[in-house]
Amino acid sequence: MLFNSIDFAIFLPIVFILYWFVANKNLKLQNSLIVAASLFFYGWWDWRFLSLILFSTFVDYSIGYRLGEEENKVKRKILLWTSIVVNLGFLGFFKYHNFFLENFITAFSFFGTEIRANSLQIILPVGISFYTFQTLSYTIDVYKRKLEPTKDLIAFSAFVSFFPQLVAGPIERATNLLPQFYRKRKFEYSKAVDGMRQILWGLFKKIVIADNSAEFADLIFNNSSDYSGSTLVFGAIFFTFQIYGDFSGYSDIAIGTSRLFGFDLKQNFAFPYFSRDMAEFWRRWHISLSTWFRDYVYIPLGGSRGSKWMQVRNTFAIFIISGFWHGANWTFVVWGALNAVYFLPLLLAKKNRSNLDVVAQGKYLPSLKELTKIITTFGLTVFAWIFFRAANINHAIQYISEIFSPSLFTVPSFRDIGPAFRFFLIVLLFFGIEWKGRSEQFAIEKLGLKWRSPIRYAMYALIIIMLFWHGQNKQQFIYFQF
Incomplete structure (x- = not known):
């Protein structure tokens, strides 16, 4: 169901x-x-x-x-x-x-x-x-x-x-x-209302953001040999939006539904695409799984204690096991190993706990240094997601090879590029809302709650209209396969 x-x-x-x-x-x-x-x-x-x-x-x-x-x-x-x-x-x-x-x-x-x-x-x-x-x-x-x-x-x-x-x-x-x-x-009436709000936001993430991103990501990934490197970059970015909207949307619906019945579940996503390094990303992405592996696998292996060799071994072990948990395909193993490579320099330099606060706390915009870190981390994440989405290792290598070719510097071109760019604007608006609410446990808790009732309910009505408008591309949740 x-x-x-x-x-x-x-x-x-x-x-x-x-x-x-x-x-x-x-x-x-x-x-x-x-x-x-x-x-x-x-x-x-x-x-x-x-x-x-x-x-x-x-x-x-x-x-x-x-x-x-x-x-x-x-x-x-x-x-x-x-x-x-x-x-x-x-x-x-x-x-x-x-x-x-x-x-x-x-x-x-x-x-x-x-x-x-x-x-x-x-x-x-x-x-x-x-x-x-x-x-x-x-x-x-x-x-x-x-x-x-x-x-x-x-x-x-x-x-x-x-x-x-x-x-x-x-x-x-x-x-x-x-x-x-x-x-x-x-x-508790307030808890139930908060749960309904959380469900609504989760459905928006899934139906509007994830399912429509999937349409463009599937088109490009399934026909990757037909497209230029610049277009393949857009395919990887669309999948990056898809998997976040899909999985964090499911978590939001689960948390909201639990609140309707008087239960409190742990936060599972904390705005990971605003992370300033990969260590921060993994503190914010699929938190329940990351902390499970940390507490029941990484720490029993010795964690970050011991020699440099043990730290390297434990880091690769935890990320490769995490990758393999996601599926029985070598692409997931490579994806896990690649994230270990991203994480290791921070661990060895003891900088893996350097970004524990909220980015640009109390500010409207990040500093140039923070923005550079966010873009770099996001780029590394997008690159790793290629292995996660690819059908097999050969597909991933071919996809990446075409990206790093002269066609990278051409104008992106594929069927339905017009709707894709219009949808891209919706995604940017979505991340603007996420940015606005990044200091809260959930973005929707921040947005509009202090507005006057007519404006607030108009916003909810607009979200519901968009759910029906974009609901034709219904797809199964990605993580059901895991």
């Missing part, structure tokens, strides 16, 4: 009414309703995978329960590794089986040995990368005694399957989200 679909527009009000007007006097009933609604939401794609998420829920609930009673260190480690193996085993089978099989066959073919093996027709369960990491965070935190194991199976099931963020995050920590299922929720 897509957030930008009629199905969800019907589903959400029904669940909202049942939640606040039928189940509002009983906490366990509210949590049970969330579980039922979440399983219905997830099963809307493919009911066969409900057994997978239910099994994962039961395994981690049982292991967490046993960890709370077990004091023997060896047995506790066995329980922890059981959870890790089960969860990553499912993830590895569904997501990476054919990738490893094909590369295994290719490797032996290189040495003159031909191996015959058939790939499996495996359907990737939607959201498996997200809820797998979410349940793992619970088991690991219980093992480290950072969290008391729950004895409430319904609350734990609601935590794992919570439908607003089930299929594409944010990846919530058990320490933040799970305790919210223990507390009685009361309807």
Whole structure:
């Protein structure tokens, strides 16, 4: 069920009414309703995978329960590794089986040995990368005694399957989200209004910005051999807009929907394209995943402590694993490694924590130095996204080779270039709004809230009109494939 679909527009009000007007006097009933609604939401794609998420829920609930009673260190480690193996085993089978099989066959073919093996027709369960990491965070935190194991199976099931963020995050920590299922929720009008505003802004990002950017990005990437280097640059930029609008839009809708039900999710994007270096970018992009890898992989490996070699090793490990998490394709591995190359000089020079404030705080415009840093960081990001979007490594290399050719200095030209430039103006307006609200948790919190009611509601009406006007290019969320 897509957030930008009629199905969800019907589903959400029904669940909202049942939640606040039928189940509002009983906490366990509210949590049970969330579980039922979440399983219905997830099963809307493919009911066969409900057994997978239910099994994962039961395994981690049982292991967490046993960890709370077990004091023997060896047995506790066995329980922890059981959870890790089960969860990553499912993830590895569904997501990476054919990738490893094909590369295994290719490797032996290189040495003159031909191996015959058939790939499996495996359907990737939607959201498996997200809820797998979410349940793992619970088991690991219980093992480290950072969290008391729950004895409430319904609350734990609601935590794992919570439908607003089930299929594409944010990846919530058990320490933040799970305790919210223990507390009685009361309807707060201001919180619900804020949630609706957040949903509206998320839909704008997805439908107006991302889906229309996708139209131009797909046209150029899918026919890259037909275009000049200057046009390919525009293709990469359009994809840069697409993936940000798509993924941050999903996160905004998830956070807004959660607020309608009295829950607070963590911020997942903090205006990353205004970053002044790549370290700042990764503190602001997909925050829930970046911090997950930092806390559960990077720091256990030694983090930035130890020798320079260890710092280099750990940095490449974390970025390559992050790239591989995104998909079973060498393009994602290269994308991760490239970001490690971007990040390493800052780490080794101990400048990776130099931009912790908001850019141009209290000013209308950045300084020339800040603007130069923003443009440079944005350019490096756009270049890396080429590998993320390309069909394979050869496609990425050909794409980049054509960019760095004499045709880079020609006038961009492709079908529908007129609409593309007009849409580009909408994107610039969008980033102007983002710039205006960059000091807030969400841009929409800043824009228009102090305006008089008629002007504010006129702005909301304009956004709704644009949603219907640009809604013909509806596409699936990019991160559903991860």
